[in-house]
Amino acid sequence: MRPLSALLLALALLAPAAASAQSKPPAGPTIVLQTTKGDVTIRLRPDLAPRHVERITQLVREKFYDGVPFHRVIAGFMAQTGDPTGTGEGGSKYPDLKAEFSKESFKRGTVGMARTNDPDSANSQFFICFAPAPWLDGQYTIVGEVVTGMDAVDKLKKGADGDGMASDPDKVKAVRLVDQPR
Template structure:
């Protein structure tokens, strides 16, 4: 693992071009995913990373350093932390993965609206508690793939108490 200390706070902040998004992390639901998000933010991993896949009425996905949706951090993939305690609703931050349940790494998505079909299928790591209007302004992709031309980026990411 890294020499970087994982911050104590449970608020992940994404500074976007239009404003600040604050996500209340949920270590009670997904301790491994929350630790990874905090570690990567503290290392500057998310600074400048693109929202490469954004689907109107669904979600905005980011967290891939290559901006293609095919990569992650140098850390090992995470064990799935699925829950039935909370639902995928507007503002939920989930961990993106491949078809393999234990493949989440650095990519995440933020929901634009409730999508019950995701419940219990993906790890929920937090929820937007401030700045959802800025998430709503993230540039949308085209077609069912949601690939974005000239995508918006995370200007800076950090953890606060």
């Protein structure tokens, strides 16, 4: 085999491996939500939303999310937490964040930032999708994805029809940062 032919064959054989390595998102910090229904491991995506991921990890370190309810849980759609008041209107002491929309799609296990009608109003609240939600694509900031524990998310107490506000909701007992890539 000629050297050029051997080189082209080697490149052709390596191309699929290189393509799959490129399609895998870079490693981000990992957090574990200890909930009343079990643990949920979330890999955060600083490649998509660096400021939002920085905020979440800051709040985890400050134990902000410990004891916070899943105040809004809509069957077939999503479970929302991150509001210490449990009303859906609370947040952290920090200013709201500018949106960091991406081309990624909301699917089962996607973690997105909750906000008001103002795209730049995300603060501390986030939600986990039970199912694909393509109508959110490009409209809400994606901050991560559930790696393990969707069974626990599926068991969260669902709220009332309409607004999904749960009475006597399940809670995030504690959140810990388990992996912080360098």
